[in-house]
Amino acid sequence: MSTQFEVSAxxxxxxxxxxxxxxxxxxGHHAAKRRQRVDLVLWGGVTVILLSxxxxxxxxxKISLEPPSALNTFPHWSTLLPHSxxxxxxxxxxxxxxxLGSLKSSLIIAGATTIVTLLIGGPAAYALSRLRFRxxxxxxxxxxxxxxxPMVAIIAPMFIQFKELGLLNSYFAxxxxxxxxxxxxxxxxxxxxxxxxxxxxxxxAKVDGASTLQAFWHVIVxxxxxxxxxxxxxxxxxxxxxxxxxxxxxxxxxxWPVTVLIPNFEQSRLVPDYGAQAAAxxxxxxxxxxxxxxxxxxxxxxxxxxxxxx
Amino acid sequence: xxxxxxxxxxxxxxxxxxxxxxxxxxxxxLAAMSALGLAACGGSSSSSSGGLNRGVGNIALGTTSDVVPxxxxxxxxxxxxxFDAQHKFKVxxxxxxxxxxxxxxxxxxxxxxxxxxxxxxxxxxxxxVQFGSQGWLADLxxxxxxxxxxxxxxxxxxxxxxxxxxxxxxxxxxxxxxxYRKDLLERAGYSAPPQTWSELQExxxxxxxxxxxKYGFMFSGANFEGGTLLGIEFVKTSGGTITDxxxxxxTSPRAIEGLTIERSMITKGISPEAVADYQEPNxxxxxIAGDAVFLRNWTYEFEDIANPKGTGSGAKIHPSxxxxxxxxxxSTSISPVNVGGGWNLYINANSPxxxxxxxxxxxxxxxxxxxxxFEAIQYNPTRLSVLNDGxxxxxxxxxxxxxxxxxxxxxITPPRSPFYKDMSTVMAAQFNAMLRGAQTPEQxxxxxxxxxEKIVSQSV
Numbered sequence: 001m002s003t004q005f006e007v008s009a010x011x012x013x014x015x016x017x018x019x020x021x022x023x024x025x026x027x028g029h030h031a032a033k034r035r036q037r038v039d040l041v042l043w044g045g046v047t048v049i050l051l052s053x054x055x056x057x058x059x060x061x062k063i064s065l066e067p068p069s070a071l072n073t074f075p076h077w078s079t080l081l082p083h084s085x086x087x088x089x090x091x092x093x094x095x096x097x098x099x100l101g102s103l104k105s106s107l108i109i110a111g112a113t114t115i116v117t118l119l120i121g122g123p124a125a126y127a128l129s130r131l132r133f134r135x136x137x138x139x140x141x142x143x144x145x146x147x148x149x150p151m152v153a154i155i156a157p158m159f160i161q162f163k164e165l166g167l168l169n170s171y172f173a174x175x176x177x178x179x180x181x182x183x184x185x186x187x188x189x190x191x192x193x194x195x196x197x198x199x200x201x202x203x204x205a206k207v208d209g210a211s212t213l214q215a216f217w218h219v220i221v222x223x224x225x226x227x228x229x230x231x232x233x234x235x236x237x238x239x240x241x242x243x244x245x246x247x248x249x250x251x252x253x254x255x256w257p258v259t260v261l262i263p264n265f266e267q268s269r270l271v272p273d274y275g276a277q278a279a280a281x282x283x284x285x286x287x288x289x290x291x292x293x294x295x296x297x298x299x300x301x302x303x304x305x306x307x308x309x310x
Numbered sequence: 311x312x313x314x315x316x317x318x319x320x321x322x323x324x325x326x327x328x329x330x331x332x333x334x335x336x337x338x339x340l341a342a343m344s345a346l347g348l349a350a351c352g353g354s355s356s357s358s359s360g361g362l363n364r365g366v367g368n369i370a371l372g373t374t375s376d377v378v379p380x381x382x383x384x385x386x387x388x389x390x391x392x393f394d395a396q397h398k399f400k401v402x403x404x405x406x407x408x409x410x411x412x413x414x415x416x417x418x419x420x421x422x423x424x425x426x427x428x429x430x431x432x433x434x435x436x437x438x439v440q441f442g443s444q445g446w447l448a449d450l451x452x453x454x455x456x457x458x459x460x461x462x463x464x465x466x467x468x469x470x471x472x473x474x475x476x477x478x479x480x481x482x483x484x485x486x487x488x489x490y491r492k493d494l495l496e497r498a499g500y501s502a503p504p505q506t507w508s509e510l511q512e513x514x515x516x517x518x519x520x521x522x523x524k525y526g527f528m529f530s531g532a533n534f535e536g537g538t539l540l541g542i543e544f545v546k547t548s549g550g551t552i553t554d555x556x557x558x559x560x561t562s563p564r565a566i567e568g569l570t571i572e573r574s575m576i577t578k579g580i581s582p583e584a585v586a587d588y589q590e591p592n593x594x595x596x597x598i599a600g601d602a603v604f605l606r607n608w609t610y611e612f613e614d615i616a617n618p619k620g621t622g623s624g625a626k627i628h629p630s631x632x633x634x635x636x637x638x639x640x641s642t643s644i645s646p647v648n649v650g651g652g653w654n655l656y657i658n659a660n661s662p663x664x665x666x667x668x669x670x671x672x673x674x675x676x677x678x679x680x681x682x683x684f685e686a687i688q689y690n691p692t693r694l695s696v697l698n699d700g701x702x703x704x705x706x707x708x709x710x711x712x713x714x715x716x717x718x719x720x721x722i723t724p725p726r727s728p729f730y731k732d733m734s735t736v737m738a739a740q741f742n743a744m745l746r747g748a749q750t751p752e753q754x755x756x757x758x759x760x761x762x763e764k765i766v767s768q769s770v
Contacts, residue, residue, distance in 0.1 A: 160423045204347035248419055251427050264408045271591050
């Protein structure tokens with residue numbers, strides 16, 4: 001905001017100093033042209049990115065709305081409009097008790113992982129942003145390194161460990177592994193957020209007689225809502241979309257989350273029911289979409305925390 | 311990031327009075343968290359080894375959902391109620407992922423970890439050697455003597471055999487056939503389906519030109535397991551062999567001839583370039599819609615043609631227009647062959663229910679049950695006695711049992727090797743690169759040769 005104001009103020013003052021005369025207003029004219037070019041590039045970029053994100057989604061929407069035979073007409077991708085309309089795929093998935101059950105499983109796994117992640121990540125991030133101790137940067141880097149670790153490489157040892165612990169085929173196995181992999185992201189987002197809150201806030205609270213915990217709870221927690229919300233939503237999304245661990249550790253089809261179940265919609269052996277898969281894929285993105293739309297502003301402010309060092 | 315420490319004002323020390331206090335508070339948060347976590351996920355299983363609550367003496371059968379109707383009595387929702395009523399133990403059906411590769415990955419993890427998540431495994435023919443060679447499957451040699459094997463298709467028995475030990479019992483067959491448009495060929499003046507690949511190409515071109523048919527020969531050449539089998543099949547029908555699992559002969563002239571024929575389907579305009587991206591449903595669709603003369607597909611095609619409703623309303627052809635033949639060869643001196651297989655039943659070596667598992671395997675592969683399986687889901691039997699059941703053939707005129715018994719007998723299974731999956735990955739990628747025109751058949755043969763030799767050398 002302020003930069004925009006400054007720029008326009010400068011421009012106004014220049015125009016003021018050189019009123020009238022075609023040659024005189026040239027600098028402003030050039031600037032406007034350059035701005036137009038920048039706008040063009042910007043909007044061009046936005047369009048390309050938007051299309052590459054939205055087009056596949058539109059194709060999935062289209063597949064979910066046409067009868068299976070339409071999928072096999074050639075060429076299929078010539079139009080984004082369905083050849084003919086049907087809602088049968090949606091009735092298929094909502095009549096399927098297994099699909100509804102898998103939504104519940106997804107909700108349990110993603111919900112529990114989010115709560116656990118925030119409860120561990122919150123205090124951890126607070127400590128990392130407020131306390132001074134040796135190797136703190138190393139610890140932050142170490143935490144980040146966890147998220148670079150290829151999940152596939154540890155799946156077999158994890159499996160054996162969960163077998164020893166008797167946790168196989170239980171939500172715990174998935175929640176624990178999901179938490180491990182999503183925690184770094186949450187800690188980094190939260191730490192960046194806590195860091196930008198002025199420490200004077202807690203100090204003031206303490207002067208007024210609050211304990212550290214009280215200061216954290218009554219001052220920091222309410223103020224960090226945007227950071228917490230964005231960490232929570234990103235945690236939820238990545239867990240909601242997680243496939244590998246759920247597919248490996250859960251054997252009972254009744255415990256499968258949606259990600260594991262969706263590829264199993266099929267018409268017969270070797271013939272996947274693409275329509276039902278597409279419908280299900282769209283349906284499961286809706287909760288995420290609502291979450292993001294609802295918390296949009298908070299997510300952005302949470303993510304950009306600490307981006308500008310004042 | 312290097313600077314984060316310096317950015318924190320010293321005042322911060324003052325906020326959290328000391329670290330110990332901070333940790334204490336963190337600890338209480340952790341405790342609260344774990345309580346919440348417990349409440350949130352509840353209902354965890356407390357069963358001993360596998361983690362599946364199946365009760366003492368009950369057996370867990372891992373299989374995909376497609377075979378379940380074959381074991382579900384009419385009017386029942388649960389499968390295996392008949393079996394349960396006749397036995398002291400019950401069957402727990404464990405639904406496995408319907409994508410075979412995912413299923414393979416999962417079951418391999420479970421077996422490698424020594425779990426008994428499932429006692430009996432219904433799985434691909436190639437798993438017997440892959441798992442058996444690792445000691446993960448029960449040796450059934452004594453339970454399943456030669457006399458009992460006699461009724462089963464020899465190629466399927468062979469697929470379960472490794473180093474003189476038998477690791478499985480054939481469950482159902484899946485075979486490759488050439489489906490062709492009888493009506494189109496007749497109109498073009500051909501009285502019989504093609505015997506050789508060059509005849510197929512000649513017929514295709516004539517029918518495509520004279521009768522305005524879009525495509526000649528449809529097959530699935532994508533980079534996947536099906537692509538591997540079809541590549542091997544082109545080599546086999548040319549009299550060559552890629553590997554027997556121990557030695558690699560991919561660069562033999564006959565093998566190269568087979569690959570050259572496969573590629574020529576595209577270069578001669580008989581198959582669309584897109585077959586390089588086709589899996590079975592994509593290859594099948596134009597044929598069902600009446601746009602192709604020939605189709606190479608698996609057993610389920612009989613049902614899709616006889617009962618086109620299952621494939622959606624796109625079907626424009628009637629079973630009476632379709633004929634079935636063995637796959638063509640490079641020359642008539644080569645005996646007809648197709649590369650397929652099907653599924654076997656295996657018993658987990660770690661299962662505490664060996665005897666009960668064996669009873670279930672016997673039940674699932676009995677002549678009565680194989681007949682039932684064929685009637686319910688049209689999967690080909692592995693028993694010769696059921697395959698030769700005239701009554702079944704009469705009852706299901708458009709089926710492999712009635713029309714293509716010879717083709718079922720000709721089926722050979724993929725190469726047997728403890729490293730089959732690795733081999734298949736190499737072959738699928740190489741065959742696919744050739745179909746896309748990225749490399750010549752000769753280069754493909756050489757790449758397959760060196761790729762497979764590397765894998766084979768692991769086992770020596």
